Amino acid sequence: MATAQDHPALTDEAAFELYVLPEVDVLLRVALSMTRNAADAEDLVQDTMLRAFRGISRFDGRYPRAWLLTILRNAHVNRNRRRRPELLRDADAGTSTSILETQTPYDSAEEIAVGQSFDHVVEDALARLPDRYRRVVELVDIEGLSYRGAAESLGVPVGTVMSRLHRARRRIRDQLVASGIVSGGGRR
Amino acid sequence: MRALRCLRRRHRAHTDSAMLACEAVVELVQLYLDGATDDLTSEQVGYHLDMCRRCGLQADVYLQIKATLSGDRPVPDDAVERLRRFGEQLAGQGLPGAP
Numbered sequence: 001m002a003t004a005q006d007h008p009a010l011t012d013e014a015a016f017e018l019y020v021l022p023e024v025d026v027l028l029r030v031a032l033s034m035t036r037n038a039a040d041a042e043d044l045v046q047d048t049m050l051r052a053f054r055g056i057s058r059f060d061g062r063y064p065r066a067w068l069l070t071i072l073r074n075a076h077v078n079r080n081r082r083r084r085p086e087l088l089r090d091a092d093a094g095t096s097t098s099i100l101e102t103q104t105p106y107d108s109a110e111e112i113a114v115g116q117s118f119d120h121v122v123e124d125a126l127a128r129l130p131d132r133y134r135r136v137v138e139l140v141d142i143e144g145l146s147y148r149g150a151a152e153s154l155g156v157p158v159g160t161v162m163s164r165l166h167r168a169r170r171r172i173r174d175q176l177v178a179s180g181i182v183s184g185g186g187r188r
Numbered sequence: 189m190r191a192l193r194c195l196r197r198r199h200r201a202h203t204d205s206a207m208l209a210c211e212a213v214v215e216l217v218q219l220y221l222d223g224a225t226d227d228l229t230s231e232q233v234g235y236h237l238d239m240c241r242r243c244g245l246q247a248d249v250y251l252q253i254k255a256t257l258s259g260d261r262p263v264p265d266d267a268v269e270r271l272r273r274f275g276e277q278l279a280g281q282g283l284p285g286a287p
Contacts, residue, residue, distance in 0.1 A: 013280070016279045017276075024272055024275060028263045028268060029261060033223060033258070045271055069248060069252060069255060073221075073248065076234065077234035080234050141258060142259065144258070162219070166218045173253065176249065
């Protein structure tokens with residue numbers, strides 16, 4: 001994996017091209033699943049890229065995908081907040097964006113050693129799932145169906161899809177924790 | 189000063205009765221990341237993930253899992269192309285409006 005240490009003389013622009021541009025497809029796929037709306041997903045990725053560009057000089061080059069996905073999640077929060085500003089009754093009115101800025105997205109990247117080993121453990125954990133769980137993950141996360149689409153495909157209620165899917169992902173996550181690839185600090 | 193502001197906000201978040209508890213967020217986080225929560229719930233879960241490092245980290249792991257599983261699933265080519273062009277412009281010309 002290319003890191004900033006491998007490229008000590010990288011300009012911010014070159015680092016952006018090296019670390020961010022190759023991840024655009026992945027960011028868009030994840031954004032589509034978070035928004036279920038193509039235009040919103042594209043806006044979200046664009047917002048993520050802007051934030052990444054602003055922060056690239058502080059990025060150490062390790063685990064760019066983890067770094068970018070955390071930025072994407074924070075950008076998603078901020079977009080929801082802008083849509084419903086009345087929900088946040090922060091005494092420091094007008095500082096909601098700085099809340100995001102105080103939380104560095106790099107912490108997660110340090111704790112999630114994303115790379116080939118992460119992918120292998122996910123694939124292995126998926127293969128080990130009972131059929132009824134694996135099938136739901138395949139339909140929703142791999143093929144990109146909605147909960148409803150997966151429910152129709154399987155002939156089960158949407159609630160069943162949700163509970164199987166969530167349990168399946170928890171098992172995958174448990175496997176990642178057991179493998180030491182991610183921190184077990186988060187609750188299940 | 190900035191650190192103090194940060195601490196104050198975090199303290200307020202922990203004492204804010206409107207903030208969802210971690211236990212509730214654990215139940216909702218996958219729905220949130222799948223875009224299946226309503227606007228109000230999305231706002232509350234997102235706020236919690238923003239303020240709570242442990243839940244935020246858990247959400248990031250789920251996002252990573254989704255990113256890995258989505259693999260080679262096709263995405264709209266025109267959208268990818270627009271985003272790449274946008275990124276290349278950023279890399280070439282910097283932030284819009286910046287000197």
